[in-house]
Amino acid sequence: xxxxxxxxxxxxxxxxxxxxxxxxxxxxxxxxxxxxxxxxxxxxxxxxxxxxxxxxxxxxxxxxxxxxxxxxxxxxxxxxxxxxxxxxxxxxxxxxxxxxxxxxxxxxxxxxxxxxxxxxxxxxxxxxxxxxx
Amino acid sequence: xxxxxxxxxxxxxxxxxxxxxxxxxxxxxxxxxxxxxxxxxxxxxxxxxxxxxxxxxxxxxxxxxxxxxxxxxxxxxxxxxxxxxxxxxxxxxxxxxxxxxxxxxxxxxxxxxxxxxxxxxxxxxxxxxxxxx
DNA sequence: TTCGTTTCCTACTAAAATGGTAGATTACTT
DNA sequence: AAGTAATCTACCATTTTAGTAGGAAACGAA
Numbered sequence: 001x002x003x004x005x006x007x008x009x010x011x012x013x014x015x016x017x018x019x020x021x022x023x024x025x026x027x028x029x030x031x032x033x034x035x036x037x038x039x040x041x042x043x044x045x046x047x048x049x050x051x052x053x054x055x056x057x058x059x060x061x062x063x064x065x066x067x068x069x070x071x072x073x074x075x076x077x078x079x080x081x082x083x084x085x086x087x088x089x090x091x092x093x094x095x096x097x098x099x100x101x102x103x104x105x106x107x108x109x110x111x112x113x114x115x116x117x118x119x120x121x122x123x124x125x126x127x128x129x130x131x132x133x
Numbered sequence: 134x135x136x137x138x139x140x141x142x143x144x145x146x147x148x149x150x151x152x153x154x155x156x157x158x159x160x161x162x163x164x165x166x167x168x169x170x171x172x173x174x175x176x177x178x179x180x181x182x183x184x185x186x187x188x189x190x191x192x193x194x195x196x197x198x199x200x201x202x203x204x205x206x207x208x209x210x211x212x213x214x215x216x217x218x219x220x221x222x223x224x225x226x227x228x229x230x231x232x233x234x235x236x237x238x239x240x241x242x243x244x245x246x247x248x249x250x251x252x253x254x255x256x257x258x259x260x261x262x263x264x265x266x
Numbered sequence: 267t268t269c270g271t272t273t274c275c276t277a278c279t280a281a282a283a284t285g286g287t288a289g290a291t292t293a294c295t296t
Numbered sequence: 297a298a299g300t301a302a303t304c305t306a307c308c309a310t311t312t313t314a315g316t317a318g319g320a321a322a323c324g325a326a
Contacts, residue, residue: 002135003223003246005314008235011242027272037235041315047274059273060323076245089253090136102141102170108265109144112209112256113136119252120222123245132241138285160301174286180303192302193294 001120007083009037010045014054014079018071018129025057025064045083052082072130077121087124088117095121134253140216142170143178147187147212151204151262158190158197178216185215205263210254220257221250228254 012035020026028046032039046065049055056068067074077087081096091099093113103109145168153159161179165172179198182188189201200207210220214229224232226246236242 001222003234003236004312005235008223012235012239015239015242029272035235038315040317043273044275044315050273057273058323059271059321061271061325063272063323065273089134090141101136102138102145102168103136106145106148106265109148112260112265116253116256119256120249123249123252127245132239132245137283162301171286173288176302177286177304183302190302191294192292192300194296194300196294196301198302 001087027064077124134220160197210257
């Protein structure tokens with residue numbers, strides 16, 4: 001796993017929304033300013049999060065975004081997977097994003113990297129936005 | 134950390150050499166065939182490993198590559214860092230490859246990702262080629 | 267009913283990273 | 297001298313990354 005700016009921005013935005021009162025709508029520009037994120041880029045990111053049901057939104061004046069579910073139901077693992085794919089260090093040890101890679105045939109290497117995958121997934125699955133606010 | 138094909142091939146080649154008798158020279162083509170690596174690509178990779186003193190070599194007939202130090206002195210961490218940079222999930226929590234990234238200001242996120250960095254580094258620093266042969 | 271506001275949607279683009287290839291040169295062995 | 301194998305550097309196509317641009321749709325207020 002390597003965090004891209006997309007997933008980092010997504011986490012910042014979600015964290016910001018998690019700190020608001022539930023269901024208060026906040027506009028893209030407000031979040032963008034508060035967290036120093038390029039606004040048009042953030043727009044795309046929030047839209048992705050909305051389509052994946054982590055956010056809800058409404059348009060027009062006093063519109064904006066709010067969390068789509070409670071903060072303790074959104075884990076870091078889900079957010080990172082949504083933007084960056086596998087949490088594992090290489091796809092051949094990934095559960096959800098398996099692909100063939102060169103080290104595949106070396107059992108001893110696979111074992112080490114699976115242990116890393118397991119640690120990372122557990123850690124990020126067990127950490128929710130609620131844990132961080 | 135995300136493994137690239139470079140670092141995966143490097144690990145395969147090193148592991149192959151670690152399994153040979155010490156100081157036996159093996160040619161690029163032999164390693165390439167044994168581990169299914171594009172030979173000219175492997176050439177570059179071995180050269181990088183040689184410059185970093187993980188391999189030694191000699192030219193000409195019966196030339197080739199061998200480990201430059203004993204297998205228990207070569208950790209996976211060193212190899213991965215050489216080709217892929219930071220072991221950390223994002224540079225702002227990396228010790229050797231620090232750079233600014235967006236999540237930097239969020240202490241709670243930093244804490245989680247530093248724990249991951251620590252686990253990964255320890256695991257890969259404590260695993261040597263000798264552990265894998 | 268119209269105006270401003272804000273989300274929604276898609277296309278585009280520049281730069282960097284990735285995964286190699288190609289070919290010439292140097293050095294060693296027989 | 298011939299063959300073999302490492303050394304070195306340049307090149308290249310594709311994919312990924314990190315955004316930008318601009319219009320359409322919807323909502324609220326006046």
